[in-house]
Amino acid sequence: xxxxxxxxxxxxxxxxxxxxxxxxxxxxxxxxxxxxxxxxxxxxxxxxxxxxxxxxxxxxxxxxxxxxxxxxxxxxxxxxxxxxxxxxxxxxxxxxxxxxxxxxxxxxxxxxxxxxxxxxxxxxxxxxxxxxxxxxxxxxxxxxxxxxxxxxxxxxxxxxxxxxxxxxxxxxxxxxxxxxxxxxxxxxxxxxxxxxxxxxxxxx
Numbered sequence: 001x002x003x004x005x006x007x008x009x010x011x012x013x014x015x016x017x018x019x020x021x022x023x024x025x026x027x028x029x030x031x032x033x034x035x036x037x038x039x040x041x042x043x044x045x046x047x048x049x050x051x052x053x054x055x056x057x058x059x060x061x062x063x064x065x066x067x068x069x070x071x072x073x074x075x076x077x078x079x080x081x082x083x084x085x086x087x088x089x090x091x092x093x094x095x096x097x098x099x100x101x102x103x104x105x106x107x108x109x110x111x112x113x114x115x116x117x118x119x120x121x122x123x124x125x126x127x128x129x130x131x132x133x134x135x136x137x138x139x140x141x142x143x144x145x146x147x148x149x150x151x152x153x154x155x156x157x158x159x160x161x162x163x164x165x166x167x168x169x170x171x172x173x174x175x176x177x178x179x180x181x182x183x184x185x186x187x188x189x190x191x192x193x194x195x196x197x198x199x200x201x202x203x204x
Contacts, residue, residue, distance in 0.1 A: 026050060034150060034177070039138050047106060057145075075105060
């Protein structure tokens with residue numbers, strides 16, 4: 001498979017990438033944290049391709065990227081008050097909130113868990129791609145497992161060339177570290193599962 005690098009500018013560029021997502025293919029794209037390896041988050045077979053391309057254990061859940069808070073709401077069967085508060089404060093931004101998953105989210109996305117990680121990326125290319133695709137995009141970092149998380153399109157190409165059809169080049173990522181993950185599923189409690197760009201002090 002040939003891997004193309006595209007610096008998207010026109011609507012047609014995003015529509016082309018969105019068509020690949022809707023067809024079940026993989027597209028690497030930039031976020032404000034690191035580059036993500038994206039697939040249709042509602043398509044179990046497409047998400048399985050993420051695990052294959054990365055060499056990722058299938059019980060390691062994927063994070064769903066939403067274009068906005070309205071889309072994020074559709075991915076959960078209930079938005080806890082703490083989660084809604086954090087998303088209002090930090091979304092779009094480098095924060096992933098673990099929520100009770102909606103019934104239509106494939107089990108492969110959540111590693112069989114009843115919860116799902118959701119975030120709204122603070123990067124125009126990422127949000128335009130999600131909106132063009134019309135679906136949430138499941139996306140771990142765009143690297144093979146064990147390799148450093150990529151912060152440029154060139155790093156993605158060096159690691160995944162020949163495994164995916166398209167890389168969207170949005171320049172260098174702002175943060176260079178993964179998003180903070182917080183679990184908001186227990187009423188009245190917020191648990192930090194992975195530290196990242198949003199600090200404990202900011203959350204408090």
